[in-house]
Amino acid sequence: MADGITVTKLNAWFGPSHVLHDIDLAVAPRAVTAIIGPSGCGKSTFIRCLNRMHEVVPGARVVGTVLQEGQDIYSPGVDPVEVRRRIGMVFQKPNPFPTMTVFDNVAAGLRLGGVRDRGVLNERVERALHAAALWEEVKDRLGKPGAGLSGGQQQRLCIARALAVEPEVLLMDEPCSALDPIATARIEELILELKRDLTIVIVTHNMQQAARVADATGFFLLGELVEFGPTSQLFTKPVDKRTEDYITGRFG
Amino acid sequence: MAVVFGRAGGAGTATPTIPPLVGARRARRRFGDRGFREITRAAGLSLVVMVAGMAAVMVHAAWPSLRRFGWAFITTSNWDPVAEQFGALPFIFGTLVSSLLALLLAVPLGLGAAIYLSELAPRAVRPPVTFLIELLAAIPSVVYGLWGIFVLAPWLRTWVQPALGHTLGFLPLFQGPPYGVGMLAAGLILAIMIVPFITAVSREVLLAVPRTQREAALALGATGWETTRVAVLRYGRSGLIGAILLGLGRALGETMAVTMLIGNRPEISFSLFVPGYTMASVIANEFTEATSDLYLGALIEVGLLLLVLTLAVNGMARLLVWSVGRGPTVVRE
Ligand SMILES: Nc1ncnc2c1ncn2[C@@H]1O[C@H](COP(=O)(O)OP(=O)(O)OP(=O)(O)O)[C@@H](O)[C@H]1O
Ligand SMILES: [Mg+2]
Numbered sequence: 001m002a003d004g005i006t007v008t009k010l011n012a013w014f015g016p017s018h019v020l021h022d023i024d025l026a027v028a029p030r031a032v033t034a035i036i037g038p039s040g041c042g043k044s045t046f047i048r049c050l051n052r053m054h055e056v057v058p059g060a061r062v063v064g065t066v067l068q069e070g071q072d073i074y075s076p077g078v079d080p081v082e083v084r085r086r087i088g089m090v091f092q093k094p095n096p097f098p099t100m101t102v103f104d105n106v107a108a109g110l111r112l113g114g115v116r117d118r119g120v121l122n123e124r125v126e127r128a129l130h131a132a133a134l135w136e137e138v139k140d141r142l143g144k145p146g147a148g149l150s151g152g153q154q155q156r157l158c159i160a161r162a163l164a165v166e167p168e169v170l171l172m173d174e175p176c177s178a179l180d181p182i183a184t185a186r187i188e189e190l191i192l193e194l195k196r197d198l199t200i201v202i203v204t205h206n207m208q209q210a211a212r213v214a215d216a217t218g219f220f221l222l223g224e225l226v227e228f229g230p231t232s233q234l235f236t237k238p239v240d241k242r243t244e245d246y247i248t249g250r251f252g
Numbered sequence: 253m254a255v256v257f258g259r260a261g262g263a264g265t266a267t268p269t270i271p272p273l274v275g276a277r278r279a280r281r282r283f284g285d286r287g288f289r290e291i292t293r294a295a296g297l298s299l300v301v302m303v304a305g306m307a308a309v310m311v312h313a314a315w316p317s318l319r320r321f322g323w324a325f326i327t328t329s330n331w332d333p334v335a336e337q338f339g340a341l342p343f344i345f346g347t348l349v350s351s352l353l354a355l356l357l358a359v360p361l362g363l364g365a366a367i368y369l370s371e372l373a374p375r376a377v378r379p380p381v382t383f384l385i386e387l388l389a390a391i392p393s394v395v396y397g398l399w400g401i402f403v404l405a406p407w408l409r410t411w412v413q414p415a416l417g418h419t420l421g422f423l424p425l426f427q428g429p430p431y432g433v434g435m436l437a438a439g440l441i442l443a444i445m446i447v448p449f450i451t452a453v454s455r456e457v458l459l460a461v462p463r464t465q466r467e468a469a470l471a472l473g474a475t476g477w478e479t480t481r482v483a484v485l486r487y488g489r490s491g492l493i494g495a496i497l498l499g500l501g502r503a504l505g506e507t508m509a510v511t512m513l514i515g516n517r518p519e520i521s522f523s524l525f526v527p528g529y530t531m532a533s534v535i536a537n538e539f540t541e542a543t544s545d546l547y548l549g550a551l552i553e554v555g556l557l558l559l560v561l562t563l564a565v566n567g568m569a570r571l572l573v574w575s576v577g578r579g580p581t582v583v584r585e
Contacts, residue, residue, distance in 0.1 A: 051471065
């Protein structure tokens with residue numbers, strides 16, 4: 001049984017600037033955890049610390065522990081490449097590989113993992129596209145470039161690409177911010193579907209979205225986790241004055 | 253300027269609702285806009301006219317040869333100014349072979365250096381090395397030629413060619429006496445000259461690959477090299493081909509260094525040890541001797557061929573390099 005992610009005393013820096021301060025947070029397994037907060041408060045940085053993507057930025061540094069499946073992903077012997085295979089990520093702007101076909105985009109992670117067998121590839125690509133609710137729209141154009149899809153389709157293609165390697169956790173950094181309301185609604189439905197099998201952490205600017213999809217929500221401000229709790233509680237009876245100010249639109 | 257100001261000011265006072273100063277500034281700006289547009293348009297047009305005019309003059313001057321030899325000019329190998337018999341095949345062969353040989357040697361090196369500089373090198377070494385490479389691209393070709401004659405050719409003659417003859421001498425490519433100068437020397441010097449070029453342009457292309465592409469690969473669990481291969485090289489593919497073609501364009505037209513090293517003998521041979529001749533070299537060498545209209549026409553026809561070849565290669569190269577900067581939409585193909 002998956003046991004989610006436990007973050008303890010997480011600190012992160014970009015060069016000299018300290019952007020995350022002592023974050024403690026427990027992400028429940030097979031649930032959606034949302035991260036909200038004003039721009040620049042460290043949401044992206046936080047989520048990128050969960051699959052060791054933060055450190056790919058030159059000069060970036062992390063201190064703290066992130067336990068996933070009982071193992072600290074920051075302990076010395078751990079290979080970040082392995083971590084990223086287990087913990088997938090979807091970015092704010094859809095970023096399919098433009099020179100690859102739809103099929104090859106979804107198969108990219110599998111191929112990187114050494115899967116060569118055509119039958120296995122076919123099956124897992126189809127399954128991932130079904131899971132990302134994209135299969136019906138692209139099944140006749142698997143050989144066409146991924147860049148030829150609409151923005152919402154491209155984002156679902158990226159979700160399919162992340163799902164194809166069957167990660168245990170899916171991190172999503174504002175996955176809908178470049179999409180229209182209809183595409184957004186589709187992705188939200190999809191998130192609710194996916195949480196049956198996956199642990200999901202989603203950053204969002206949109207509080208309604210957090211309220212709709214998330215079981216738990218954390219509010220970040222200036223690099224600190226101000227409040228974390230069940231979504232309904234955070235939005236109806238926030239404990240911290242700053243949270244209340246933010247969700248009622250008094251700042252940010 | 254003063255006149256403009258006065259006139260526009262007058263217009264301003266004629267319509268009292270507009271403050272005079274605004275009217276003056278507007279008019280002056282409008283005049284500036286139009287003047288600027290006309291001047292730049294004239295400059296742009298004159299360039300086009302110049303190129304077209306040059307081509308026309310060349311065709312005209314080459315006309316005796318074009319009419320006399322037709323297609324035979326590029327399919328026959330007899331170049332005999334005394335008998336007024338001109339076939340340019342050995343020059344075309346020499347240009348193509350020396351350039352392709354140069355590409356063969358320069359592409360792995362140039363791409364490798366570009367990948368190192370854009371993906372792997374420590375941040376601190378990137379600027380100085382990049383600067384050095386750009387400096388190399390600026391060295392005049394006659395300097396390369398001198399170095400080739402005094403260093404490269406003797407080295408080839410005493411060490412490389414005998415060694416190649418010993419070990420790979422069964423291949424037609426490496427047969428014949430070691431002269432030093434010849435196709436191999438020309439290809440090598442061209443390779444050395446275009447490596448900085450290919451490196452500099454490829455590096456720009458690789459730097460133009462968005463960070464989001466690299467992150468997409470990394471987040472899928474790609475290692476550093478896999479990220480380069482899956483996200484960076486693939487994305488920049490057409491731009492890299494453009495960089496290579498740009499190098500080719502330069503190699504095709506390069507004159508001085510090649511003339512100094514290729515041996516200048518109109519011969520078509522499989523062996524890289526044998527001297528050859530290129531289109532650019534024959535023009536440079538024989539232009540002053542071309543006394544008859546036909547001889548001159550033949551040389552100019554060679555020049556015309558070279559012009560068309562390099563224009564085509566460069567045009568294609570620029571298009572490809574440019575397409576990478578434009579992002580995914582054009583890579584659709
Ligand atoms: N590459 C970087 N180099 C230096 N500082 C950075 C870098 N990226 C982000 N920062 C800084 O780190 C802080 C946190 O940024 P982060 O991107 O995590 O914010 P965010 O909450 O995701 O904002 P947004 O909602 O706008 O995406 C900000 O103050 C930002 O200026
Ligand atoms: Mg962000």
